[in-house]
Amino acid sequence: MKYRILGKTGFEVSAVGFGALPIQRIDEDVAVKVIHRALDLGMNFIDTGNRYTDSEYKVGLGIKGRRDEVFIATKSPARDREGMAEHIKLSLERMGIDYIDLYQLHNVKDMENFEKVLAPGGALEALKEAKKEGLIKHIGMSSHRKETLLAAMKEGFVDTVQLAFNAVETDGAEELLKLAQETNTGVIVMKPLAGGALSSASAAVKFLLNYPVSTVIPGVDSIEQVEENAGIGSREPVMTEEEKSILAADVERLGKEFCRRCEYCLPCAVDINIPQIFIWESYVDRYGLPDFAKMRYKSSVEVEACIDCGQCEERCPYGLPIRDMLARAGGKLSSK
Ligand code: SF4
Ligand code: SF4
Known part of the structure; x- marks a missing residue:
C-alpha cells in the first residue's frame, strides 16, 4: 500500500481508504471480515458517520484489538454545541474506543449552515472542547459544496476537508486543492465513483490519485472490493490506455444528465427533494x-x-x- 500525509494531522494514511457507509447493509460478522481484510492489506483509514445507522458500531467490532493500526474518522450533522457533544459521546460508545482521530462536521452544505457551526453555541465549540479533553484528535469538515470547505480552510479551524470529487465532478476542485496545499489541509475524497455511476473503480480512483489528495475513500461492503481497492492503492496511479478510454466514455455518457447533488435547484415550489x-x-x-x-x-x-x-x-x-x-x-x- 502507498501512503500519503493527511495534512496537518501528520498521519500517514493509505492512498485508498475505507468508506464505511455501505457496511450498513451487510451482516455484522461479514462487516468484521471485510474490515479485517482491509487492515491486513494496509488500508489504515476508515471513514464512517454518526448518521450511517449501525456503521460506527460495526467499525468498532472490526477494529477491536487493532485500534493502533487505524485512523478513525467519523462525522455528525449536528450544528449546535449540545448536539455535537452528544454525537461525539455516542460515536465513542458505539465504536467502543476512547478517542477518535478525526471528527468532521458532516455536509456543511451552505454558508448559512457554516455560520451556524461557527456561531456562539455552535457545533465547533463542542469539537474544540472534545479536542481539549482528548476525545478527538483532529477537526474536519465534509461538504458537497466547495464554497464552505474553502471558507473552513480560510478560517483555519480544520485539519482536513472531505469533498465529492471524481471525473464528472471536477468543478472548483483545482482552487480547493491549491488552498489545501497552501494551508497544509488533508484532503479526503468521497464519491470517487460518482455514486457508482463510473464503471471502472480502477480508472476512477487512479484518475484522482494523480491529484494532490491525501486519501480516496470508495464505499465498500465486500472483501472483493477491498482487495481491488487495495491493489489500486498499492501501485503508482498510471492509467492504462483502456482505463483512459473507459473513463472518457463514462464522462461523455454522464456529462449531460448527471445530478451533482449541489442543491442549487432547491427549494422546489412544491417541496420535491x-x-x-x-x-x-x-x-x-x-x-x-x-x-x-x-x-x-x-x-x-x-x-x-x-x-x-x-x-x-x-x-x-x-x-x-x-x-x-x-x-x-x-x-x-x-x-x-
Ligand atoms: S438537479 Fe439540483 S442538485 Fe442536481 S445538479 Fe442540478 S441543481 Fe444541483
Ligand atoms: S414544481 Fe417541478 S418544475 Fe417547479 S421547482 Fe419543483 S420540480 Fe421543478
Whole structure:
C-alpha cells in the first residue's frame, strides 16, 4: 500500500481508504471480515458517520484489538454545541474506543449552515472542547459544496476537508486543492465513483490519485472490493490506455444528465427533494436496493406533485432537464 500525509494531522494514511457507509447493509460478522481484510492489506483509514445507522458500531467490532493500526474518522450533522457533544459521546460508545482521530462536521452544505457551526453555541465549540479533553484528535469538515470547505480552510479551524470529487465532478476542485496545499489541509475524497455511476473503480480512483489528495475513500461492503481497492492503492496511479478510454466514455455518457447533488435547484415550489430523488434512483439502478428506495420515496413528496414551474431548471448550474429526469426517476420509484 502507498501512503500519503493527511495534512496537518501528520498521519500517514493509505492512498485508498475505507468508506464505511455501505457496511450498513451487510451482516455484522461479514462487516468484521471485510474490515479485517482491509487492515491486513494496509488500508489504515476508515471513514464512517454518526448518521450511517449501525456503521460506527460495526467499525468498532472490526477494529477491536487493532485500534493502533487505524485512523478513525467519523462525522455528525449536528450544528449546535449540545448536539455535537452528544454525537461525539455516542460515536465513542458505539465504536467502543476512547478517542477518535478525526471528527468532521458532516455536509456543511451552505454558508448559512457554516455560520451556524461557527456561531456562539455552535457545533465547533463542542469539537474544540472534545479536542481539549482528548476525545478527538483532529477537526474536519465534509461538504458537497466547495464554497464552505474553502471558507473552513480560510478560517483555519480544520485539519482536513472531505469533498465529492471524481471525473464528472471536477468543478472548483483545482482552487480547493491549491488552498489545501497552501494551508497544509488533508484532503479526503468521497464519491470517487460518482455514486457508482463510473464503471471502472480502477480508472476512477487512479484518475484522482494523480491529484494532490491525501486519501480516496470508495464505499465498500465486500472483501472483493477491498482487495481491488487495495491493489489500486498499492501501485503508482498510471492509467492504462483502456482505463483512459473507459473513463472518457463514462464522462461523455454522464456529462449531460448527471445530478451533482449541489442543491442549487432547491427549494422546489412544491417541496420535491430533487437531488434526493436522483439518489434513490441510483439505489434502484446501481445498488440493488429498490425496496429501500421505494419505501423512502413513498414517504416524500412524489414527482407527480410537480406543477411544471421550471424554476429548478433555471437554477441548475449544469442545465439539467430536471423535469424529464424526475419523470424517469419517478417511474422507477413509484410502487403504483
Ligand atoms: S418544475 Fe417541478 S420540480 Fe421543478 S421547482 Fe417547479 S414544481 Fe419543483
Ligand atoms: S438537479 Fe442540478 S441543481 Fe439540483 S442538485 Fe442536481 S445538479 Fe444541483
